[in-house]
Amino acid sequence: MNFLDIVFYVFAAITVFAAMGVITSRNPVNAALFLVLAFCSSAGIWMLLEAEFLAIVLVLVYVGAVMVLFLFVVMMLDINLVRLREGFWRWFPFGAGLAGLMVFEMIYVLGARQTSDTVHAIVHPADYSNTKELGRLLYTDYVYPFELAAVLLLVAMVAAIALTLRRRAGVKTQNISEQVQVQAGDRVRIVKQMSAEGTGSATRK
Amino acid sequence: MMELLLSLEQAGQNLLGVFWLPLWTLVKIMVIVGPLMGAVAYLTLAERKVIGWMQIRIGPNRVGPLGLLQPLADGLKLLMKEIIIPAGSNKFLFVLGPVIALMPALAAWAVVPFNAELVLSNANAGLLYILAMTSLGVYGVIIAGWASNSKYAFLGALRSAAQIVSYEIAMGFALVCVLMAAQSMNLGDIVHGQQGRYGALNWYFIPLFPMFLVYFISGVAEANRAPFDVAEGESEIVAGFHVEYSGMAFALFFLAEYANMILIAFLTSIMFLGGWLSPVPFLPDSIVWIFAKVFFVLFLFLWFRATFPRYRYDQLMRLGWKVFIPLSIVWVVVVGAWMQTPLWVW
Numbered sequence: 236m237n238f239l240d241i242v243f244y245v246f247a248a249i250t251v252f253a254a255m256g257v258i259t260s261r262n263p264v265n266a267a268l269f270l271v272l273a274f275c276s277s278a279g280i281w282m283l284l285e286a287e288f289l290a291i292v293l294v295l296v297y298v299g300a301v302m303v304l305f306l307f308v309v310m311m312l313d314i315n316l317v318r319l320r321e322g323f324w325r326w327f328p329f330g331a332g333l334a335g336l337m338v339f340e341m342i343y344v345l346g347a348r349q350t351s352d353t354v355h356a357i358v359h360p361a362d363y364s365n366t367k368e369l370g371r372l373l374y375t376d377y378v379y380p381f382e383l384a385a386v387l388l389l390v391a392m393v394a395a396i397a398l399t400l401r402r403r404a405g406v407k408t409q410n411i412s413e414q415v416q417v418q419a420g421d422r423v424r425i426v427k428q429m430s431a432e433g434t435g436s437a438t439r440k
Numbered sequence: 441m442m443e444l445l446l447s448l449e450q451a452g453q454n455l456l457g458v459f460w461l462p463l464w465t466l467v468k469i470m471v472i473v474g475p476l477m478g479a480v481a482y483l484t485l486a487e488r489k490v491i492g493w494m495q496i497r498i499g500p501n502r503v504g505p506l507g508l509l510q511p512l513a514d515g516l517k518l519l520m521k522e523i524i525i526p527a528g529s530n531k532f533l534f535v536l537g538p539v540i541a542l543m544p545a546l547a548a549w550a551v552v553p554f555n556a557e558l559v560l561s562n563a564n565a566g567l568l569y570i571l572a573m574t575s576l577g578v579y580g581v582i583i584a585g586w587a588s589n590s591k592y593a594f595l596g597a598l599r600s601a602a603q604i605v606s607y608e609i610a611m612g613f614a615l616v617c618v619l620m621a622a623q624s625m626n627l628g629d630i631v632h633g634q635q636g637r638y639g640a641l642n643w644y645f646i647p648l649f650p651m652f653l654v655y656f657i658s659g660v661a662e663a664n665r666a667p668f669d670v671a672e673g674e675s676e677i678v679a680g681f682h683v684e685y686s687g688m689a690f691a692l693f694f695l696a697e698y699a700n701m702i703l704i705a706f707l708t709s710i711m712f713l714g715g716w717l718s719p720v721p722f723l724p725d726s727i728v729w730i731f732a733k734v735f736f737v738l739f740l741f742l743w744f745r746a747t748f749p750r751y752r753y754d755q756l757m758r759l760g761w762k763v764f765i766p767l768s769i770v771w772v773v774v775v776g777a778w779m780q781t782p783l784w785v786w
Contacts, residue, residue: 238461264586268533271579291568299575300605303582307601310586310594364564366625411758 243283249276263309267302274298288366468560472549480698481511487742494746521687526588529684533587538685538692541580545699548573552706553628555716555727567615567625570707571608574662577700578604580693581664581671585681596680599753600664600671606760607658613768614655617648617775618711621786631715634786640719645712647778647786650771652712654764656737659704661760664697665741667748670756701741702734709733 253276256269274297281290373381452460485500485507492499500507525531551566553559563569578600585597619625621644622633636642645652661668672680682693709715709730716730751759778784 268583287563287565288568291565291572295568295572295575299572299578299608303578303601303605306582306586307598310582310597364625366565366568409754411755 239283243280246276246279246283250280263312264306267306267309270305271298271302274302285363286365288369465560469550472560473546476546476549476699476702477695479702480695481515483698483702483738484514484694485511486738487745490739490742491746494743515691518688518691523687523689524684526590526684528589530587530589533583534684535689537580537584537587538689538696539580540583541577541696542692542699543580544573544576545696545703548703551627552703553631553710553715554730555725556628556632558727559628562626562628564624564626566627567619567630570627571612571615574611574700574703575604575608577662577696580696581681584685584693588681588684590684592677592679592683593681595677596671596673596683599673599677600681603661603668603670603756603760606757607661607764610654610760610764610768611658611662613765613772614648614651614658615711616772617651617768618644620772620775620779621648627710630711631717634714635717636786637721639717639721640714642786643712643714643717644786647784648712648771648775650767652708654768655712656704656708656740658760658764659708660741660744661756663700663704663741665701666745667751668756669750670753673750675750701738705734705737705741706730708737713737 250273253269253273257266257273260266260269274293278290278293278298281287281293449464452464456463488510489499489507500510503509503513525534548570550561551559551563551569553562581600582597585593585595585600588594618630622630624630624633630644634643664671670676670680672682674680677683682690685693713733714729715733716725716727718725718729
């Protein structure tokens with residue numbers, strides 16, 4: 236048992252605990268925060284496998300951006316917990332069946348064949364850069380799937396914008412370029428006003 | 441010095457075995473975090489003094505000579521104050537919020553190099569790590585804002601979430617330009633890439649000048665500093681996300697904010713201003729230079745706060761999405777094309 240093993244078990248325990256928290260917590264905000272914890276600790280496990288690029292990108296994309304938006308939405312929802320739990324027993328057999336199927340799949344995929352001899356992470360030299368290797372693979376061997384995924388994401392993005400972009404009549408908006416270009420002369424008019432004769436010593440600037 | 445450290449490491453390894461590595465790393469972390477906290481304390485004093493002078497006031501001058509003990513007095517006051525937890529709040533998350541705010545602000549220092557040898561972890565993916573850690577800082581604000589169960593705090597949290605997500609993209613693209621120019625994500629290698637015969641002219645702020653501006657301004661936004669401090673916005677939403685906090689919990693938010701400022705200042709110096717490299721060829725490279733650059737960038741933070749009015753929320757979003765993101769995407773292409781020509785001399 237060396238130090239890395241201890242670190243692995245700590246991260247694994249936190250991941251399992253957080254994953255349980257996601258499905259058992261009653262409050263959706265708590266569930267989302269548990270999911271953040273699960274992401275962070277699984278990033279830690281990936282880091283132990285020297286997959287530093289994947290680990291950091293998991294934190295950067297999922298924790299840093301996706302979950303922030305998730306929380307943004309979940310926090311603003313007014314969720315009625317009673318209504319949310321209404322159909323629990325009616326859907327329970329369906330959910331249990333699905334869970335059983337998943338467990339079976341997991342056992343099948345990760346089953347005895349692969350784990351019979353212990354898998355060790357490949358030890359790399361100190362100057363090995365996981366990011367460089369991944370980049371090299373992505374832009375050579377897997378360039379078509381990569382570009383295809385990129386186009387797919389672009390289409391999804393355009394579609395999402397097109398769905399939410401509505402032009403409504405009578406909306407009051409501010410023309411920013413007009414605001415930026417405004418000069419002092421457009422807003423303030425300096426008027427030279429002579430004071431009335433004989434009212435004394437009113438001083439003007 | 442180096443031999444002494446090595447022999448100390450050897451002795452510790454023999455003595456403590458498995459537990460030596462975490463213990464020794466903890467010592468190194470303390471060596472960074474201790475002075476950082478001192479710097480944070482005196483940055484608050486510097487801020488009050490500098491803004492005071494800019495506004496033709498004196499600033500704090502009662503505690504100690506020239507007010508130099510003011511940060512200690514402030515710290516003592518905040519320590520002594522009662523931490524009030526609102527009745528309707530989520531108590532666990534309410535306490536966790538400030539801790540989460542401070543954690544990434546300190547964790548990012550792991551990969552920051554102070555000179556060619558002085559770095560806690562010489563990670564190859566340092567740049568990515570920095571980006572990931574700075575994007576985590578928003579959780580402190582969001583959790584604090586939500587757990588307080590207060591309208592103002594909640595509005596602050598929402599504003600902060602939208603702001604961080606917007607500016608992170610432009611910041612990421614600015615960093616992509618840097619890593620293209622340096623061909624490395626290791627912060628030490630990025631500084632080495634700026635080494636050359638012409639001193640300051642070899643630094644990346646010249647070919648990447650638009651990205652230098654984008655990065656620094658996004659950094660000001662990510663640190664929640666004026667003129668982008670809409671998450672606090674005391675004229676609109678009282679104090680935003682930390683309106684319900686008092687005592688040391690409140691102080692932790694400030695520690696995080698100032699630690700973030702210093703971090704952004706270090707990163708700007710490392711990536712665009714040549715880190716510890718000397719600006720003129722006839723002077724040696726030294727750790728002094730990086731501190732000088734950091735002082736300059738920190739002064740810019742204070743200068744901004746003293747001179748610019750706060751951005752309106754829609755202006756903030758417009759600047760992020762309609763100015764910075766297109767500009768940074770275009771500059772990635774420009775740098776990529778430029779690097780293929782002989783005109784690229786960096």
